[in-house]
Amino acid sequence: MVAFKQVDVFTLVPFKGNPVAVIIDASKLTTNDMKSIANWTNLSETTFVIPPTNPLIADYKVRIFVPSGEELPFAGHPTIGTAFALLESGIIKPKNGKLVQECLAGLINLTVTKNNDNIYEILFQLPDPIITKLNDDQIIEIENILGSPINRLMTPSIVNVGPKWLVVNLKDAKSVIDANPNFTDLMNHDKKLGLSGLCIFGFYDSNNIEVRSFAPSCGVNEDPVCGSGNGSVTSLIRAYYDKSLDNPVFLNSTQGKVLGRDGHINLQFTKDKILIGGHAVTCIEGNINI
Structure with missing residues (x-):
């Protein structure tokens, strides 16, 4: 049994954003297990949380798979959805409002804020394009x-x-x-x-x-x-x-109208960095038998 959340990203309204499946502790899963689960969830991405290579540098490590079995080096809404799932579960806590995610693309810096209604906004810094x-x-x-x-x-x-x-x-x-x-x-x-x-x-x-x-x-x-x-x-x-x-x-970006969604993405850039942010909400949680 492994803990599972399905998180809707870039929205505060369930079923109006982009869902990502998050396997909270995938440390005992094989790569083939991960591919099978990603194929089964049939979402655009499924993420698998494992311990970071260096816990003094990163808060967690994530592997990201698409239904076809391909592993992605990085992806945006899975980054926000995974961070939200771990924050909501109390598994990680920001340090001075910051988190560091490890993935195949390297280390991704995240900024976390929480308003008076306990709603998180999570922004990640895009890898240099x-x-x-x-x-x-x-x-x-x-x-x-x-x-x-x-x-x-x-x-x-x-x-x-x-x-x-x-x-x-x-x-x-x-x-x-x-x-x-x-x-x-x-x-x-x-x-x-x-x-x-x-x-x-x-x-x-x-x-x-x-x-x-x-x-x-x-x-x-x-x-x-x-x-x-x-x-x-x-x-x-x-x-x-x-x-x-x-x-x-x-910049304010909207996406998903053609698919009946209503995603909202907060974008900002300077000459040195690009930040992408938004909200998330958990729609489903439980366990997967494997």
């Missing part, structure tokens, strides 16, 4: 897969933050909601380039964006609300930001 622009032929190919015109003033780019997302800016938020990609072609495209998936975004106004994330090669046609995807979008926006970065820039 590596941005690679697409060439014209590649842009035309992804435009055909999307069936939507692309804003070429912000060149579509592969953003590597552990997961590798292709980030594409469309005309506006409505264009994002209306997009209807060919998932078979997208899956083949992503496998060819070794991508986790495609993130598209459009602006409502200068501080509010709509995002959608597609990952058919990982077994998830559309991720309801994606932390690493939003971080990758923020990375591209920052690369084209034409104002001072002496003070933090704040």
Whole structure:
């Protein structure tokens, strides 16, 4: 028997965010056990908490699997959901409002605040992004897969933050909601380039964006609300930001409308770092027999 929570992330309203399955103590599970459980939960990600390599540096270590059995080096909403599950269970406590998560991508710094209603907001610092622009032929190919015109003033780019997302800016938020990609072609495209998936975004106004994330090669046609995807979008926006970065820039992202969800992600960036944050709520808890 292993303790289990299913946590809805980027929402305070159950069943409106993006769920992640969290196995609280996976220290006795094999990698094959983890793959089997991730396949069974059939959520975009399932996380497995194990002791950190160095407990003086990290508070816990997490392994992240998708239904297909692939292990991810890092993912956004599983990071927030796992931290929330451990905080709620009393297994970890912040030190001066800080936590450190160990994962395949390295050490991830988290900031934790709790308001007067005992509601946590958890922010993580995105790993330093590596941005690679697409060439014209590649842009035309992804435009055909999307069936939507692309804003070429912000060149579509592969953003590597552990997961590798292709980030594409469309005309506006409505264009994002209306997009209807060919998932078979997208899956083949992503496998060819070794991508986790495609993130598209459009602006409502200068501080509010709509995002959608597609990952058919990982077994998830559309991720309801994606932390690493939003971080990758923020990375591209920052690369084209034409104002001072002496003070933090704040963005509000919404995601999931097409899937009947209502995710809200708090984004901020400076020239030195990108922070992604939000809330979470536990929907299911119990034990898994294994």
